[in-house]
Structure formats: structure tokens, C-alpha cells
Amino acid sequence: MAADQGLGGDLRRIIRLAPQCDPTSLALTAEEGFLLSRIDGATPWRLLREIGGMDADEADLCLEGWLANGLVEVAGLASEEKRRNGTKVRAVRQRDVGAGRTELDESLIDAELDLDIDVQRRILSFELGLEQDYYSLLSVEKSAETKDIKRAYFKLSKEFHPDRYFRRNIGAYAERLERIFKKVLEGYEILSDPDLRAGLDEAEAVKVEPQSAGPFSSPCGEPAGPQRPLTKLERLRQRMPFRIPEKVLVERRRQAEELFKAAHLSERSGQLVEAASAVRVAISFDSTNAEYRRMLVDLQARIAEKKANELLAEGTSYSTDSTQLRKVLRILEDVLLYRPHDPGINDRAAAVSLMLGQYKPALEYAETAVEHSPEVGKYHTMLGLVYKETADVGHAKKEFERALKLDSDDVEARKGLASLRLGRVSAAQGG
Amino acid sequence: MGRVIGVDLGTTNSCVSVVENGQPTVIPNSGGYKTTPSMFGISQDGKRLVGHLAKRQAITNSKNTVFAAKRLIGRRFDSSEVQRSIDLCPYEIVRGPNEDPRIKIGGKTFTCPEISGIILREMKRVAEEYLGEPVQDAVITVPAYFNDTQRQCTKDAGKIAGLEVLRIINEPTAAALAYGMARQGDEKIAVYDLGGGTFDISILEMSDGVVEVLATAGNTFLGGEDLDRRIVAHLVSWFEEAEGIDLRSDTMALQRLKDAAEKAKCDLSLREATEINLPFIASDADGPRHLNYELTRDVLEGLVHDVIQGTLKSVEQCVQDAGLTPGEIDQVVMVGGQTRMPLVQQAVTDYFGKRPHKGVNPDEVVALGAAVQGSALVDEEQNVLLLDVTPLSLGISTYGGHFARLIERNTTVPVTKAHIFTTTRDDQSAVKIRVLQGESDIAAENDLLGEFVLAGIRPAPKGEPEIEVSFDIDANGIVSVSARDLATGKEQSITVNSTSTLSDDEIEQIIEENELYEVQLKG
Numbered sequence: 043m044a045a046d047q048g049l050g051g052d053l054r055r056i057i058r059l060a061p062q063c064d065p066t067s068l069a070l071t072a073e074e075g076f077l078l079s080r081i082d083g084a085t086p087w088r089l090l091r092e093i094g095g096m097d098a099d100e101a102d103l104c105l106e107g108w109l110a111n112g113l114v115e116v117a118g119l120a121s122e123e124k125r126r127n128g129t130k131v132r133a134v135r136q137r138d139v140g141a142g143r144t145e146l147d148e149s150l151i152d153a154e155l156d157l158d159i160d161v162q163r164r165i166l167s168f169e170l171g172l173e174q175d176y177y178s179l180l181s182v183e184k185s186a187e188t189k190d191i192k193r194a195y196f197k198l199s200k201e202f203h204p205d206r207y208f209r210r211n212i213g214a215y216a217e218r219l220e221r222i223f224k225k226v227l228e229g230y231e232i233l234s235d236p237d238l239r240a241g242l243d244e245a246e247a248v249k250v251e252p253q254s255a256g257p258f259s260s261p262c263g264e265p266a267g268p269q270r271p272l273t274k275l276e277r278l279r280q281r282m283p284f285r286i287p288e289k290v291l292v293e294r295r296r297q298a299e300e301l302f303k304a305a306h307l308s309e310r311s312g313q314l315v316e317a318a319s320a321v322r323v324a325i326s327f328d329s330t331n332a333e334y335r336r337m338l339v340d341l342q343a344r345i346a347e348k349k350a351n352e353l354l355a356e357g358t359s360y361s362t363d364s365t366q367l368r369k370v371l372r373i374l375e376d377v378l379l380y381r382p383h384d385p386g387i388n389d390r391a392a393a394v395s396l397m398l399g400q401y402k403p404a405l406e407y408a409e410t411a412v413e414h415s416p417e418v419g420k421y422h423t424m425l426g427l428v429y430k431e432t433a434d435v436g437h438a439k440k441e442f443e444r445a446l447k448l449d450s451d452d453v454e455a456r457k458g459l460a461s462l463r464l465g466r467v468s469a470a471q472g473g
Numbered sequence: 474m475g476r477v478i479g480v481d482l483g484t485t486n487s488c489v490s491v492v493e494n495g496q497p498t499v500i501p502n503s504g505g506y507k508t509t510p511s512m513f514g515i516s517q518d519g520k521r522l523v524g525h526l527a528k529r530q531a532i533t534n535s536k537n538t539v540f541a542a543k544r545l546i547g548r549r550f551d552s553s554e555v556q557r558s559i560d561l562c563p564y565e566i567v568r569g570p571n572e573d574p575r576i577k578i579g580g581k582t583f584t585c586p587e588i589s590g591i592i593l594r595e596m597k598r599v600a601e602e603y604l605g606e607p608v609q610d611a612v613i614t615v616p617a618y619f620n621d622t623q624r625q626c627t628k629d630a631g632k633i634a635g636l637e638v639l640r641i642i643n644e645p646t647a648a649a650l651a652y653g654m655a656r657q658g659d660e661k662i663a664v665y666d667l668g669g670g671t672f673d674i675s676i677l678e679m680s681d682g683v684v685e686v687l688a689t690a691g692n693t694f695l696g697g698e699d700l701d702r703r704i705v706a707h708l709v710s711w712f713e714e715a716e717g718i719d720l721r722s723d724t725m726a727l728q729r730l731k732d733a734a735e736k737a738k739c740d741l742s743l744r745e746a747t748e749i750n751l752p753f754i755a756s757d758a759d760g761p762r763h764l765n766y767e768l769t770r771d772v773l774e775g776l777v778h779d780v781i782q783g784t785l786k787s788v789e790q791c792v793q794d795a796g797l798t799p800g801e802i803d804q805v806v807m808v809g810g811q812t813r814m815p816l817v818q819q820a821v822t823d824y825f826g827k828r829p830h831k832g833v834n835p836d837e838v839v840a841l842g843a844a845v846q847g848s849a850l851v852d853e854e855q856n857v858l859l860l861d862v863t864p865l866s867l868g869i870s871t872y873g874g875h876f877a878r879l880i881e882r883n884t885t886v887p888v889t890k891a892h893i894f895t896t897t898r899d900d901q902s903a904v905k906i907r908v909l910q911g912e913s914d915i916a917a918e919n920d921l922l923g924e925f926v927l928a929g930i931r932p933a934p935k936g937e938p939e940i941e942v943s944f945d946i947d948a949n950g951i952v953s954v955s956a957r958d959l960a961t962g963k964e965q966s967i968t969v970n971s972t973s974t975l976s977d978d979e980i981e982q983i984i985e986e987n988e989l990y991e992v993q994l995k996g
């Protein structure tokens with residue numbers, strides 16, 4: 043293989059993201075994401091395979107795959123080659139020339155559409171420059187005042203706002219317009235906010251990437267608060283769902299299958315955590331396999347359940363510790379995320395909620411348990427206890443009685459019934 | 474291609490307009506009126522009446538005449554607004570199967586979108602008669618503070634009326650469009666809209682045909698009718714004192730009082746005093762009694778002063794939200810019949826330190842603007858662009874029941890906003906994304922639009938996983954939300970369907986039923 047030839051291709055090639063890439067979304071590994079983020083229409087292939095965070099061969103494979111399925115396209119050749127090929131391309135307006143983005147893909151122009159060819163060209167060429175800095179995007183000076191920025195924004199809006207082409211047959215240009223307008227809006231919002239603008243200018247000056255996630259607070263099933271604006275890579279990922287090359291996929295599927303087998307072995311020997319992590323890796327190799335995901339969900343549920351059981355067992359000894367109880371409840375809730383109808387888990391969640399004095403969830407859990415296993419006496423007992431706590435004597439009585447009918451040895455139910463009678467007596471005395 | 478009509482579907486009056494030769498024009502109805510009462514009734518002999526005909530029978534047949542249905546649309550039966558209407562309205566409001574308020578008149582129960590649909594159909598008919606061609610497309614206006622459900626129900630009303638609703642836009646925005654299309658240069662304007670049932674204030678900036686909404690505020694349950702009620706209450710207690718008769722449970726008398734109060738109120742916009750004369754308003758053992766009362770502007774202003782002052786609070790908030798001071802507003806545009814009241818004019822003048830703009834007709838400007846937006850969409854020649862905004866904030870619920878806004882209200886659409894969230898406990902393997910709309914910092918106080926779970930997050934210490942939540946609103950206002958685990962690339966997403974109080978089947982059924990009445994409506 044010649045020095046400048048990668049896997050059957052020229053290492054001087056400069057590639058860029060295709061504007062109309064296939065939206066079939068597939069998982070993206072961190073490495074692939076990083077590689078993708080380096081593609082800027084200026085960096086040649088030779089450099090990409092060095093800085094991509096994976097083996098050069100792997101990077102070649104990856105890039106070739108993307109090229110083959112249209113996620114990326116060749117923008118030109120590095121240095122002298124470019125000038126020779128560049129002449130036939132229609133001149134792009136100065137303001138639209140971003141770093142390395144020079145060529146407009148004439149094949150995207152469609153005379154059938156209800157959209158002037160010139161307008162199509164304008165849209166395409168503007169889109170090529172979308173990744174420029176906001177000042178260039180809006181064609182304003184770095185020193186521009188807010189009102190100039192607003193004027194520029196209004197002007198571009200008039201050109202690119204999707205409403206300008208309402209109901210017209212403009213094909214893929216509809217999405218392009220939306221993309222362009224959103225980007226212009228983003229630029230306007232940032233540049234017209236003095237704080238954001240100052241931050242941006244500062245970042246530009248020292249060329250630092252946006253910071254990664256800061257410290258967070260708090261525990262529960264819901265995410266913690268917003269952390270930070272997106273990095274460029276993240277924004278890229280957001281916009282560019284893409285396909286992994288077939289060759290790579292086949293290899294990954296094979297690895298995934300092996301990991302899956304290993305996971306089964308671990309599972310059989312009771313090593314649930316190990317099994318889960320093996321499946322997880324398998325999924326990162328092949329995210330399309332539903333079987334893997336089912337297994338992972340099942341494993342996670344069982345792990346959570348086991349943890350809940352352990353904590354619960356500890357909990358009985360000092361059941362008044364509400365922090366402990368809350369922890370147990372959270373884990374149970376986690377399990378319920380996977381198995382919302384499991385009567386056993388619901389029953390336990392009801393018990394813990396009840397201990398915590400959270401009657402409404404307790405009632406819901408207890409009801410779910412009874413609903414899905416009406417033949418089990420102790421679930422009725424639990425529901426009865428919840429009713430009793432919420433002073434719903436009629437329902438409590440009914441549930442305890444039902445529990446005793448199903449299981450005449452149910453001590454809790456018997457106790458519950460007795461206490462109800464007691465309660466009524468004392469109430470009668472009191473009244 | 475058929476033309477797009479603009480409809481101002483008001484609480485008390487509706488108005489329809491169309492762009493002709495580049496200029497928006499109000500279309501008069503067959504009686505020659507430029508506005509049509511937003512009323513629907515069923516006569517004693519079972520005929521369906523709309524507009525002026527319905528208004529005519531309101532006094533004699535108030536139980537079977539619906540007015541101000543806009544106050545009910547898209548609300549829940551148990552909401553305080555609906556409960557208040559139940560106390561105030563002579564017609565019967567019942568609980569619908571979807572927990573929505575429904576209106577029972579003439580032995581039949583109507584949904585609110587259906588009532589609005591009947592009024593819209595009338596406006597469509599008025600336009601068709603005038604244009605001599607069928608009309609299909611419409612832009613309809615709603616108060617800026619209408620939420621998602623209220624907007625969706627208004628869309629459904631359009632569907633029931635046989636209209637394709639191209640856009641729902643805000644009333645003050647429409648007013649600004651109508652005002653601004655004739656203007657050149659840059660201007661910041663405030664639109665103060667006090668109609669029959671809603672108060673809206675918006676600050677907009679316009680330049681060379683582009684209209685940008687900077688901020689909106691308001692109250693969907695405050696308007697001219699509240700002033701009328703103050704007057705009625707005043708008259709009732711005066712009558713009770715003078716004659717010893719309580720009129721509060723006499724629906725017929727109350728309806729007459731309401732009518733007279735509104736007339737007197739309008740009179741007092743021009744005069745200092747007016748006579749209220751209601752012969753035979755009641756009778757007792759001593760025979761019939763007449764109500765004869767002179768209402769002065771001073772007394773009226775005393776009765777409603779606080780209501781008008783209340784609107785200024787919203788104005789202040791709105792100016793602040795826009796990042797401006799009152800002095801920076803170049804022009805104040807007054808919209809809605811109630812702004813004819815001198816007290817309102819004065820309050821607004823005092824606040825902004827300048828007299829409101831005189832050039833627009835407060836009853837027509839909203840419909841005109843709706844027509845302008847309609848033609849801006851379909852007509853390439855029309856050099857107007859509205860940079861519309863989302864009416865309410867969108868976000869998700871985070872730990873501790875907090876509401877994290879991803880898209881603030883008044884954000885220009887189309888737009889995409891993303892943020893990184895993280896887990897809140899060690900080895901958390903799933904997060905639940907609850908999509909909410911509203912202005913409260915407490916998640917539970919906002920409306921839940923949808924929810925989903927992103928599972929399969931790699932075990933890691935809390936705060937380590939990075940979950941990117943992204944909100945997208947497209948040019949047609951459709952919201953979609955996705956969550957992605959940046960480590961695994963796993964993603965879940967939903968498209969948030971606007972919730973209506975009606976299902977598609979119900980709408981179809983209503984359309985069919987109403988077709989039967991088409992002939993009657995026309996006749």
C-alpha cells in the first residue's frame with residue numbers, strides 16, 4: 043500500500059458531513075462520536091485517522107463506511123489538488139465560505155421543486171457555512187452592536203424562515219430551512235445576550251472547549267437539573283444520526299454474541315452483576331438486538347430486587363430509620379420501572395410507603411398488587427392495612443376478611459380486624 | 474387557490490377578514506355589521522340561531538342562549554374558571570365524559586369546541602357570501618395566554634366548522650401585524666388588548682415587515698364582562714335597598730340588568746352620566762316595580778378602578794420581560810372594545826407616558842392581522858414575516874419535583890434546545906423524563922404533556938452519566954422530546970401530541986351531526 047493510500051483511498055481526501063445524511067439512527071460509540079466530531083471539511087483523512095481516538099485501520103474502516111452510506115462526502119483534496127478541481131464549482135459568496143467548506147453539491151439542485159434554482163443554491167451554500175462562528179454566520183462584525191445583530195437576524199429570517207415557503211413543494215429544502223433558521227436563531231440569541239456573548243468571545247480567545255459536566259446534587263428516579271450548554275461534539279451527535287459500516291457491524295455482532303453467551307454463563311452461576319455488565323457491553327456492540335435488551339432489563343430488575351431485599355432485611359431491625367426506608371423505596375421504585383405489575387414488589391413498596399407515612403403511593407402499590415394477584419391473601423392484608431391507616435374502616439374490614447378467607451392463618455389480617463373492632467368500640471365510647 | 478380568512482374568535486364578538494389586493498379588509502355580515510356576536514342559541518321552536526339572531530333572543534330565552542363559551546373552552550370542569558362560569562351563566566354547564574365542561578341547551582349537550590365551531594362556521598359563511606367562492610383555510614386568533622389544550626380545542630373548532638386551520642396566532646400579535654404591515658422603520662410597540670373576556674399585553678418589535686414577539690402577559694379571565702358584572706351587582710344591591718326586592722335569583726331580570734349595564738358602560742365612554750331604565754323589572758304584593766337609576770362615570774370608575782389597575786401589573790411584568798422600560802416603547806396600540814373606556818385610556822397613557830396610537834379600530838384589528846398572517850403564509854408577494862413564539866415554557870421534571878425549563882415561554886420557533894442532565898443516585902439505571910408545560914417552578918403545578926423512560930444507563934456513581942435531553946419545536950408548533958445517554962448512544966423520544974378535550978372520533982361525529990343542521994343555519 044502506497045504511503046498516501048489508506049484502505050483503497052487517498053489519504054489526502056478531505057471529507058465533510060453530508061447535508062442530507064440518512065436519518066436511520068444507530069448507536070454511536072464514544073470513539074466514533076469523537077471521530078465524527080473531528081470531521082470539519084478541512085482536516086484531511088491522514089490526520090483524521092491519527093487523531094480519531096481509535097486505531098488508524100479502524101478509523102479507515104469507519105470513515106470508509108460513512109462515506110459508503112453517505113453520512114460523509116469528499117469535499118476535495120488537501121493542498122494543490124484542490125485548486126485544480128475547484129474551478130468548475132460555482133463561486134460561493136464570500137460570507138458563506140467557512141473553514142474549508144467551499145463546494146456546493148450541484149446534484150442536490152432539483153428543478154422539479156417549487157423553489158427557484160437560485161434560491162436553492164443560496165440555501166445550499168448558506169448551509170455549508172452553518173458551522174462557522176456566529177459572527178460570520180450572521181455576517182456581522184465582532185464589534186457589532188445588538189441592533190445590528192438584530193437587523194442581520196431579521197434579514198436572514200426573511201430569507202430562511204420556513205414560513206416563507208409554507209405549503210410549497212420544496213422537498214428536502216424544508217428540513218434545510220429549518221436547520222438554517224434554528225442555527226441563525228441560536229446565533230442571534232447568543233450574540234444578543236451580553237453575558238453569553240462575552241463568554242463566547244472569551245472562549246474564542248483562549249480556544250477552550252466548553253467545560254464538562256459540573257458537580258450535581260440529589261438522588262431519585264428523575265434526572266438532576268440542567269448542567270451546561272452542549273459541546274460541539276454533542277450538538278453534532280444530536281444532528282447527525284448515522285449508520286455504522288456493514289463490515290464493522292458484522293464483526294461487532296459476533297463479539298456481541300460471544301459476550302451474550304458469557305453473560306448467560308454468569309447468570310446461571312448467580313453472578314447477576316457480572317452478567318449485566320457483559321450484556322451491557324454486548325449491547326454497545328450491537329444495539330439492535332432486542333433479546334440483549336430484554337435480558338439486561340431482566341437482570342437489572344433482579345439486581346435491584348436483590349438489593350431491595352437485602353436492604354429490607356436490614357430494615358426490619360431498625361425499621362424506624364426513615365433514611366434507610368426511603369432508600370429501600372427508591373430501589374423498589376426502580377424495580378417497578380421494569381416490572382410495574384409485579385405484585386410482590388408492589389406489596390413491599392406498599393409496606394415501605396406505609397411505614398414512611400406516604401399513604402397515597404402506598405394505596406396505589408397495594409391496589410396494584412391485589413389487582414394482579416387477587417388470590418393471594420397477604421396482598422389483601424396489606425391493602426387492608428393501608429385502608430386502616432387512612433381511616434377507611436369499611437374497606438379495611440372488607441380486605442382483612444377477604445385475606446382471612448383466602449388464608450385463615452393470616453395473623454396480620456386477624457390482628458387488623460381485631461384492631462378495627464377495638465377502634466370502633468373506643469370510637470363508640472368516645473362519641 | 475382559495476383565499477385564507479383571518480378570524481378573531483372573540484369572547485363576545487367575532488370578526489372575519491381577508492386580504493384583497495394586498496390589503497386586509499373586514500368582511501361585513503349580511504346585516505351589514507362588521508362584527509358578529511359570539512353567541513349561539515336554540516329558539517323555543519327548536520331552531521338553531523347564531524350571532525345577532527341568538528343575541529336577540531338572549532333576554533327572553535337566556536337558558537337556551539350560549540355566550541362567552543370561549544371562557545370555557547379547553548378547561549377542566551373542576552377548574553375554578555369553569556366553576557365561576559357555572560355560577561354566572563344562565564345556561565346550563567354540565568360535566569362531560571372527558572372531565573370537560575359541556576353546555577346543555579334545548580335538550581342537547583354541546584361540547585365547547587362544537588359551540589366555537591358553530592360560530593366559526595357562521596364566519597366562514599359570511600366570508601363565502603362576500604367572496605362568492607368557497608373558503609377552506611383560516612388563521613384563527615386566541616389570547617396569548619391560552620395554553621396548549623385551549624389552542625388545540627380552538628383548532629378542533631375550526632375542523633368542526635369545515636376549516637383547515639393554518640395557524641393559531643395570538644390576538645395581540647395579530648394586532649401588531651395589522652398595525653405593522655403599513656409601517657416602515659424599526660419600532661417597539663405594546664399591544665394592550667382588553668376585550669370582553671380576556672386581557673392580553675404583548676411587546677413586539679418590528680422592522681421592515683418582520684415582527685418579533687418580545688414578551689407577553691395577561692389574564693384569560695378578565696375583561697369587559699367583569700366590569701358589567703360589577704355594575705349589575707351595584708344595581709342589584711341598590712335596588713334591594715331602595716325597593717326591598719332581591720333580584721339575584723331572577724334570571725330574566727339579571728339578563729336584562731346585564732344588558733343594560735353593558736349599554737350604560739359603553740354610553741359612559743362618551744358621556745359623564747347615563748340613565749338606566751328597566752320598567753317592570755320585578756313585582757311584589759304592591760304591584761310592579763321599575764328600575765330607574767342614573768349611573769355616572771365617576772361611580773362607574775369607582776366600581777371598576779381596581780380591575781383596570783390590575784391590568785397594569787401584567788403590563789409592568791411584560792415590559793420587564795422584554796428587557797425594556799416603559800419609555801422605550803415607541804407606540805401603544807389599543808385593542809378590544811373595552812379600551813374605549815376613558816379610564817383605561819388614561820391608565821395606559823399614565824403608565825407609558827404617551828398617548829395610545831389612534832389609527833386602528835380596536836374591534837377589527839385582530840381579524841385584520843389574522844388575515845395578514847394567512848396571506849403571508851400562502852402569498853409570495855406578501856412581505857410580512859411573523860417570528861412567532863411558544864406561549865408557555867416547556868421542560869422536564871427533575872429531582873425534588875422541580876421544573877427545569879428547556880424552552881422558555883416567548884421563545885421564537887422553530888427551535889431546538891438541549892441540555893445535559895445526570896443521574897441522582899449511584900448506579901441508577903433509568904431516568905424518567907416527564908415533559909411539562911407551564912410557568913411554575915414546581916413540576917406538579919404544570920401540565921403534563923407526556924412521559925417516557927430512558928433505561929439501560931451504565932452503572933456509575935451519581936452525577937457521572939450524561940443524559941442529553943433535547944426539545945424540538947418545528948415550524949408548525951409540533952413538540953418532540955428526546956433523551957440520549959451520551960455514553961451508550963441509547964435514545965428514547967416522543968412527539969408530544971396536543972391534548973384536546975375531544976377525541977378524533979368525537980370530532981368526526983360532531984361534524985356529521987352538524988352537517989344535518991347546515992340547512993337550518995343557512996335558513
Ligand SMILES: Nc1ncnc2c1ncn2[C@@H]1O[C@H](COP(=O)(O)OP(=O)(O)OP(=O)(O)O)[C@@H](O)[C@H]1O
Nearest residue numbers: 483484485486668669670671697739742809810811
Ligand atoms: N364604547 C365602549 N366603551 C366601553 N366598553 C366597550 C365599548 N364598546 C365595547 N365595549 C366592551 O368591550 C367588550 C367587547 O370587546 P371585544 O369585542 O373586543 O371583545 P372580544 O374580542 O369579543 O373578547 P376577547 O378578545 O376577550 O375574547 C365588551 O365587554 C363591551 O362591553
Ligand SMILES: [Mg+2]
Nearest residue numbers: 483668809839
Ligand atoms: Mg378580542
